[in-house]
Each structure stands twice: as C-alpha cells, then as structure tokens.
Amino acid sequence: MALIVQKYGGTSVGNPERIKNVAARVASYRKKGDQVVVVVSAMSGVTDNLIKMAKEIMPLPNEREMDMLLATGEQTTIALTAIALHAMDIPATSMTGAQAGIVTDGVHTKAKIQNITPKSVHHLLDAGNVVIVAGFQGQTMEGQITTLGRGGSDLTAIALAAALKADLCQIYTDVDGVYTADPRIVPQAKKLPEISYDEMLELASLGAKVMQSRSVEFAKKFGVVFEVRSSLNDNPGTIVKEETLSMEGVVIRGVSLDKNQAKVTLVAVPDRPGVAAHVFKAIAEANINVDMIVQNISHNQGAPSTDISFTVDKPDLLKAKKVIDSLKEKIGFRDVIADEAIGKLSIVGVGMRSHPGVAAKMFETLAANGINIDMISTSEIKVSVVIELTKGEQAMKVIHEAFLGK
C-alpha cells in the first residue's frame, strides 16, 4: 500500500464528464489498496471568467479580494470531484487549502507556503477516504485566504507530498511527459524516462512549458520525487528526481527552442566604467526580466567603444526600447536596435560536466549547417545560443540529431 498524491490541471477537470474520468483513475489506484490525495485546479476557463468580471468592475482590483474571488474556482472542483468519487461508491472528502492545513505568508496573489500541518488529511486518509485538496490556495495564520500564483496547484501537490511523506507524486497534464525536444518540431524526439531536478529547471526556464520553475525548485529542496504524465492515457510519464550517477552517462538530456525572446542592442557605447550597471538598473526598475547579456569591446574607431546586447521576453520589447531611448543622452551611445526575429536554442544535460567539448560540438554542428550564432550563454549544465528565428526549427533538428540520434 502506497500513499500517492495526484494533481490534475484545469483541462483534466474541465467539465463534469472529465471530472468523472479523473474519479475513475483515482478509483483504479484505490482498488490496488493505495491511499490517494488528489489536488485539483479550477475547471479550465473558470479563473479567466472570474478575472474578467473583476476587471469589468475595476481594472486593477485589490489583491486580497482577487484571492477571495479566485479561491472559489478550486473549491468548486474539489466538491465536484468528491461527488464523482461518491458516485463510484468511494468514500471521499474535499478540503479547501485552509482545511488541509496549508499556511502561507500574507503576500496576496503570490503567497509562499510557510508550512503544512496535514493532521486532518492523515486523519481522513486513515479513516479510508480519498482526500481532495484545492490546489493554488492557502490561508495565513490570521485566517486570510491566499493564492499561490502561477503554477500554484503543482506547488500544492509537491508540498503536500513532502508534508505527507508520500511514496509517489503524480502531476497529470495533457502531455505524456518530458521529451528530448518538442515532438511537433522534431518527430524523432523521445520521451525521457527520468530527468534530474536541475535539468528540469533549465528546461522549465526555457521553452519547455511543462511546469513552473518554483514547483521544481520546491521538489528539489525537499527531495520530492514526482512523475509528469498524461491524464488522457495510461502511459508511464517522466520521473523527476535527484541526479544519479547513471544520468551523467548521457551527454545531453534535451534540446529546447524559445521563440518568445527578443534582442536589444546598444551600438557604440562609450567604454566607461558603470555604463552597463546604469543600463540594467534602469531596465530592472521598469520590472523587465533580462535573460542573456553580451558585451564586446571594439577598438576600430579611435576611442574605445562597445556594443551591449541583451534579450528580454517579446512582450517587454517595446517597454525595454523606451527605457533605453531615455538613457541615450546621458550615456551617449550611437543607436538602439530592437530585433524580434530571434530564437534561443538550448541544450541541457548534467552529463556536460563530465563530457568536455559539448559546446564546441554544438557550434560546429550549427556552422556546418550554415546557421550563424548571434549570442552565447552557458551554465554548468546548459548551453544556449541566439540565432535567426527563421532558422530555429532547422537548428533544433540538426542539434537533436547530432546529440540524441535520428
């Protein structure tokens, strides 16, 4: 008998029929004798509709009240899921985040879990119940309802698995697991049976949008092994866990392509100390996230000058350009170039640490296929390059073939 935490997202519980399917899956584990805790999101569309109504009343609604409002979405799903289990003669009890003992700080709309006291959950499990917990929500010590922000339901599941010392945590989604590359672009892509937290984190921060980074970080911190798998079939998914020795045998785990980046270049910046600091302080103050930064000195025009390039999320490009334009007089660069037509191609793998020459092989492969590299950034287990957007998918295919085979 195992204790399993299962999380189902908004699409998996999108209507009463799908909620019945979730119940049937829970029932199949229950029949094997497992104890099951189910974490559910709001039914797809519900949260958006609540936000729409609030914004109809006021464009920037108060965050405490947004939490009060949005928490109803998950509360609706837990009750319906419990009823669906009852319809299959399985004892089941729903719990709000507060009732499940999830205590958060008071930062409304993006609260952090402070601790979980799962006494009531244990009690209900021991009495033979499936326990259905509302994802995405908690309560402060003072009894205020909070929500955890984007990816909050995954976080609830992983945090509950940690607090309950669960044997297994399953994140059900609409994909079969984590792939070596996006199978829509690279048909040869294979599903990974396992992946380390760090690799998953690098992929999460890139184009592979299976899970939010914070949930993976939480799992890493508390050593929660979890499986990403599909709610549409019974295929085994991808196990995400601490790095093992055998993982190092594989040079790279996956390739990802992020098309959501844009590049800003400051041309001919006077080479004075403090210029870069000035630029990125202004960008940070405008709440714009910068990903890659590259700076190159050139000496070809008398006084030494430099080009500074950086990438931002596409939706932030206009704002970033405005900020830079406002600095022109003070800094004295020649021009600003904004380029949306870029893609960021990354390879990720803990095996890089022990396999020298991975970056070189990537660059060579791209060169051999006539693909020019614009910017480079590396971490211990990742190499990213910025290339022309139009060559992105071709690049992904050749890199996948070079490292992961046909």
Place this chain on the structure above:
Amino acid sequence: MALIVQKYGGTSVGNPERIKNVAARVASYRKKGDQVVVVVSAMSGVTDNLIKMAKEIMPLPNEREMDMLLATGEQTTIALTAIALHAMDIPATSMTGAQAGIVTDGVHTKAKIQNITPKSVHHLLDAGNVVIVAGFQGQTMEGQITTLGRGGSDLTAIALAAALKADLCQIYTDVDGVYTADPRIVPQAKKLPEISYDEMLELASLGAKVMQSRSVEFAKKFGVVFEVRSSLNDNPGTIVKEETLSMEGVVIRGVSLDKNQAKVTLVAVPDRPGVAAHVFKAIAEANINVDMIVQNISHNQGAPSTDISFTVDKPDLLKAKKVIDSLKEKIGFRDVIADEAIGKLSIVGVGMRSHPGVAAKMFETLAANGINIDMISTSEIKVSVVIELTKGEQAMKVIHEAFLGK
C-alpha cells in the same frame, strides 16, 4: 451615525453592472456617515448552475459536498462587491461566513445558526471599512463549511443585525415592500408602511413570497426591526416590527391567494378512533407537509362514516395520493379524490382579535358573489378558505374591496 445591515439578493447582484449599482447605494449611506455591513447572495443563476453540474455527476450528491460547492457562489459575490466599492474609493473588506464568525450546527444544506462572534466585523467597521459578508453560509465549530438552506441570506442579515446590535436592517429585493394584496391581481393594493412579525409570518406561510418564515421568526425572537424595500428605487419599504397598539386599529392587514395547494379527500371513512392519526402519520412519514385538515361526520348511510379532507403543496399531490391508496385496505374507506383546482384565500391581521365578525364578513362577501367555500381554517390573526381555483382572483378582489377599500 448609524450601523446599518443591508442585504441584497441574487437579482440585485446578478452581473458586474448591478454590483456597481449596489456599491453606489452603499456609498450613499457611507457618505451620510453610517457604518454599513452588506450581506449578499450568489449572483442569480450561479447556484442553479452549480447544482446542475453536481447532479450531472450524481443525482443525489452528498450534502457536505453540496455545501462546499454552493458556498463558492456567495464568496464570488462578496469579492466582486468589495472591488466595486474600491472602484468608488471606499475602503471595503469581504468576509466569508466563517470569517464573519457565523457558527452553525453540522446539519449540512440546512444548518442552523448557533451563535455569531462579530469581533472581526466590528474591528473592520471601526477601522473605517464597509464589511461585505457572504450570506447563506457559516462554519461548524470543527471548521466544516455549512449552508443555511432556503432564505439563508435573509437569515444571515437578520442574525448579524442582532449580533451587531445594528440600528437598522434593510432587506433589498425586487419588490417595493409588503402590499395589502398582490398588485398584479388587485390594482388597488397598497404598500404597507409597517406590519407586525406575526402578520408577516402568516403572509410568508401563505402566497406572499417576500421572505421565508424562518428569517421572520428569527427577527421576532431577537426583536430585530427590519425593512423590506426595493433595490431598484429609493422608495421607503415596509417596516416589520413588534406589534404596536395602533396596529390593532386596522381590522385586516392583507389578503393573499395561494394557488400552490391541492386537496385530497378520503370518502366514507369508517368512524373509528385512531383513523385520522393513522392517515396523517403515514403522510408525515413520507415527508409531506399538510396544511389544512377538515373532517365531517355524516350519518346518512347506517354505520357512521366520515369524510377527511386535507391540503398539501401541489408538487406533493401524487405522492400523497399513493400513500393514501396504500392504506385503503387497512382503513376501509370508499374512495380517494385528488383535486388540484383549488386556491387558498386568506385574510391576515392582528386587528381581528379585537374586531368580532371578521370571518362572518368574509364568508358573507364570498356568498354574495356566488363563491362557494370548500374548507375553512382559522388562527388568532388569520382566516383561510379553500375555494375553486378559477374563482380565486375574483374572490381576492371582492375581499380586498370589502376590507381594504377600492
């Protein structure tokens, strides 16, 4: 400065635009310097939609889970109402029933309020907030979410007014107040400036569906004076309060017609002790509410026999007839007649106590207009008669004219 509790029903908060109207009304009281507690229902249609989803999954869903589910309706409205007040620059905080300190027993879907600890409400009011409380819901001592059943939001408002020692409790609805008769049937009907709890109770148990009896009973028990008025205009409504001497000067307060009754008659029942007890025990065990009962002995066929007639709500008629049919052999009556084509006409007024001849005048007026009386029942402040349904509206008009003028 007064402390006012205002309650708005589902139609008054049916969409974001209407919620803004509610906020504007609250703001107008706030500007006079009043402290305002607002109790709201679920937006119209929301509760029905939640029930529909639950029944799609299971015809008879568990009551604890129904409370978990339905409580989201009011929680949505309180958040949106708080946001609407913020949009008018008025400090406002929403509270679930649990947060407002409303403690109930554990009878899910029809919980009773056990006590209210309005400390947090007072605290927020004193800090300058409008406090918006979710109607219809509470929490048990053990932290289970409960709902109060039909008319629950009115009950929340009246109970809060009692606990807060409010100066005024206003029940906003889609009618202007309580009338001497249904104005759609009797155009001469007048709005009553005031009415006693007992008269309101008799009217509530009759056709006048302004409020559920239990809310009026609660108000009577705790001496909460409240006003029933329209959320669509600024007309004063009807004040419901303890009987005063001046009320006795009016012979009758109003006339009502209940078209939702049906009559069952057992013909030629042997006149033995215990027969009536047997009949109504069986009816009670089938959970059917009986309103009027009439029994008449006849001696015209040798052995004394009797006819027993009683009225039930129309939706219960078939069930009632089945119960009676099942008793035929044991009791030995001749026949059962079920009649849906009846109406119950009632006159209500505390003045009857001191004005003899009220019933006689009612019967005479009906006779003079060729309307036959089928059953009669009276209380200290009410006379009800069952008549043919087709004559119901004519009867209402002539009785209104006879007692309340043209």
